[in-house]
Amino acid sequence: MSGDLYRLAMTVLHPGYEGTTTPDWLRRALGDGLGGVVLFARNAIDAQVVRQFRAENPDTVVAIDEEGGAVTRLEVAAGSSFPGNRALGVIDDVDLTERVGRQIGRMLAELDITLNYAPSADVNANPANPVIGVRSFGPTPDLVARHTVAYVGGVQAAGVAACAKHFPGHGDTVTDSHLALPTVHASRELLSERDLPPFVAAIDAGVRSIMSGHLLVPALDPAMPATLSRTILTELLRGELGFDGMLVTDAIEMRAVAAMFTPGEIAVRALNAGVDAICVGLSTEESLHEMRDAIVAAVRAGVLPEERLAEAAARVRSLSEWYATRSALRDKAREDVDEGVGLDAARRAxxxxxxxxxxxxxxxxxxxxxxxxxxxxxxxxxxxxxxxxxxxxxxxxxxxxxxxxxxxxxxxxxxxxxxxxxxxxxxxxxxxxxxxxxxxxxxxxxxxxxxxxxxxxxxxxxxxxxxxxxxxxxxx
The missing domain is CATH 3.40.50 (Rossmann fold)
Structure with a gap:
């Protein structure tokens, strides 16, 4: 048993926190090897906050949901400077989408943020969808795929990692996974034709991260949501589609999975399924340690192979290393201000x-x-x-x-x-x-x-x- 088992467990945990100042417990956790932090609008987000994280752990994966449009963490007070995915899909100009992605990446680069939990690569195939809607580029796979690629290219050209979500596709649902477990009632053939192409395109384009959706997809796994399904995440996403980047969960306090298991058990099951990073939207020192201890106990009991945990931690570190080598791109992006692109896109949409x-x-x-x-x-x-x-x-x-x-x-x-x-x-x-x-x-x-x-x-x-x-x- 390796001596750094606790540190490996900390590396795969990526919590959010309450308040506008960095809690002492979070500083301590970063010093103990905590792998990432997720920022929300409730936090006072500026470069100083990120410097505090990196002072404790230079390799911290600092993540944020900055999709543009309705989902913004940096521009909540006045609204986003960018119109969002559906507007970009309505225009259907991939060069414009790439410019928008690059400017969003530039915003994050200025703050030294590692990872953007965007874009939504979901095909909004069901007009009754309560949670995707305008967050999707549109209702058809070709449209969504080409704009996913453009957005990913723009963000990553600014030296910030992008994250395609919510695998294997949250577009054909009538339930919000924040509130309950949605079911995707589609055949394997339909999923392959409609929902998977944007993710395949993102992988081919070199997307650094993919987020799993808390979705029950009976055609792929009738028993477990995608986040907890080895069939979906390891056999399909890793094996068939060839993704080798960092795979992160959607926030595990969402009711779709939180109603099924404790946070510690969700973390263990997700890691066993093939996940590398556990996103916890809101955590405390006690809940963080409970998850860490559950992961360590699962390894010691033989429930979670230590090799799988080490692999997951290595992918988290690999994303951080990728970011570290892109400092020249971020320097260039900071000077590349395309000031009118958001309003231009909004007018055209x-x-x-x-x-x-x-x-x-x-x-x-x-x-x-x-x-x-x-x-x-x-x-x-x-x-x-x-x-x-x-x-x-x-x-x-x-x-x-x-x-x-x-x-x-x-x-x-x-x-x-x-x-x-x-x-x-x-x-x-x-x-x-x-x-x-x-x-x-x-x-x-x-x-x-x-x-x-x-x-x-x-x-x-x-x-x-x-x-x-x-x-x-x-x-x-």
Whole structure:
């Protein structure tokens, strides 16, 4: 039994933490060999924080979800500077997608962040999908594959590792894996034709990391979610598809797996399945040590081969080494500021119908559709702020979930919805508003429904630049 078994176990654990300062326990853990840290919007994210991590462990894999669009950790307060994947897929210009990926990579390079948990390589084949939607480049495998490659190329050209997620594909689900275990009801043939091609393309493009999805895929493994399935992760992803980079779990406190096993057992099962890094969205010193001890105990009991743990730790270190050798790329990327690319993309992605134009401040009615758990609760749609910047007398009312429309006066009305096609109550609210006020303007920030109202604007995503583009069009 090797003497550094505890250190190997620490290397494969990648926790997040609460608060805006680095906890003492996290510093100690990094000194003990903790392999990675995951940053969220709740943390005060700046270069100083990352320097603190690296002072304790220079090889720390610092990771973040910075997809652009609705999922941003760095730009939560005002919204992302980039419109998100669906908008890029609507434009279908791979050079533009690569430029966006490079600028997101540049942002992370400036902060010395190792790994971006992006892009979503999921094919959004099911319009009722509650968690992917605009996070996907679109509904077809060819489209998603070519933009996945472009995004990965852009991020990694900036010297930051990309991560294709959520293997083997979260697009054909009607359940959010944050809340329960989704099932992908598709044959092996359909999975191979529809869901796997973007991941194959990402592997061929040299993506450094892949994230497993907490998904039950009976055609591949009828018993275990992908994160815990050796059939899916080792036999399929490693064996058939040839991926040899770092394989990381989605956050293990998500109910899809957390309802099945304890964190320690999830970690052991995931490592046995072929995972290299255990992402823990929110941890404490006690829970971190419990997972570490569970991994060590499993090795000592012969449940988890020490060779598998050592292999996993080696892949974590390999990703860190790859990052260390890309400092020249990061230096170049920091100087390569493509300032207008996000707004340009947002403007090009707008899909409009009708011709209504605002000549005075409207009443903006925000239909308060609950976002999925991947979207930080503080992320604004930004439409009201963008319109107010152009029309200062703009006013706002927020409708509660499944609430009633407010009374309208003589002001223009802008109804802001998200994924209207997915929510019957939202569709009903839109229909009522149009009946009451045929001149109503509808702005959909998600996967849009059939256009209605005097004007209909689809931004295909939530971001500061998407809101600005919509406001410009409406107040032109």
């Amino acid at each position: 707008l899909t409009t119908a009708g011709a209504a134009t605002l000549d005075r401040g409207p009443l903006v009615v925000e239909v308060n559709t609950r976002m999925n758990k991947a979207v930080d609760p503080a992320t604004p749609t930004g439409i009201t702020a963008a319109l107010t910047a152009l029309l200062p007398d703009t006013a706002r009312i927020q409708m509660e979930q499944e609430g009633e429309l407010p009374a309208f006066d003589d002001r223009p009305v802008v109804l802001v919805v998200h994924d209207a096609a997915r929510h019957p109550w939202v569709r009903e609210s839109v229909a009522k508003a149009v009946a009451l006020r045929p001149d109503v303007i509808v702005v959909d920030t998600g996967v849009p429904d059939t256009p209605s109202g005097a004007a209909h604007v689809a931004t295909h995503g939530i971001s500061r630049v998407s809101a600005q583009a919509a406001a410009e069009w409406l107040a032109q």
